[in-house]
Amino acid sequence: MKSRGIALTTLLVLGPVAATAQGELNLYNWGDYINPAVLERFTEETGIEITLDTYGSNEEMLAKIQAGATGYDIVFPSVHMHDIMYQLGLLAETGIGSHPDFTNIDPQFVRAKTDPEADYCLPYAWGNVGIVYNKEQAGEVDSWKDFFALGDDGKKIILLDDxxxxxxxxxxxxxxxxxxxxxxxVEAAAEYVLQRIDAVSAFSYDSIPLVTSGDVAAAHWYVGANIFVAENPDILGYVIPEEGATMYQEDMCVLDSAPNMENAIKFLEFYLQPEIAALNVEQQMNGTPNIPAQDLIPEEIASNPTIYPPQDVLENLQLFEDLGRDLQLYNREWTRIKTAQ
Incomplete structure (x- = not known):
């Protein structure tokens, strides 16, 4: 899926560590999807040193864990992957939902079907997936229809490699x-994309530099694009398409194989603090399930309707669920799409 925050160009910050020293904690997260200041604060308060490795998709993360990667304590799966990892016996029961500060978490974000009491994982962050566009190249973009029309006009567009x-x-x-x-x-949904495949210049996560330079008019991307919009307001825009879009939510989960289990649970408890959740949002520009944290978020983020959409827009966003064996329908159609490009 994905980079939820800055970009996926950071493939590795610090490598996974297999040591089990008391003062260590090893995170495996989406590329650049946590504010380094959060990690620094945790180390300052606890003395626990953090290492961070990054991944680009739920599937990449799961494959590495299943292949026997050791040393990781905490992962950040999307809700449907939270359910899958629970069913595979990969998650540790942390009891985070019983912590006194869990009352800070909005109940609507306890979404995993396998974890209705948050006995295992902590809701971490949420956002939407829309369109980032170059204002000069694309003009005004409000919809998926506008997005694909750019390709029809000879402009380059990029879809996510997901x-x-x-x-x-x-x-x-x-x-x-x-x-x-x-x-x-499912076949009809894939056909919609296939009928417009000639307009698609690439399937990629790394599209922001190309949109910023004007080499690409618009790209299918995450709400974290607002980081770049804020840096280049005259060049870039981000929109939730009026027809609707997807939303995502990641949860913070401790692996059953975590070598630093106690430190991992301490980190979940640390992240329940409103000021910590707000600190992450300040740099990541996504939504937080932490209710009191929302009063600490900078106004320009809290009032941005593409980050915190109004209720009618929010209700038009769809969240992925675990499809089990039926995912093979999508795998088949995805092969058809990728081979047609």
């Missing part, structure tokens, strides 16, 4: 659920 996000656009435009397991609906 089967569910990209096929999800077809579902949204066809009025079907991004979690559909109806074979005909």
């Amino acid at each position: 089967l569910r996000e990209t096929i999800g656009i077809g579902h949204i435009m066809n009025g079907t659920s991004v979690n559909s397991t109806d074979e005909a609906e």
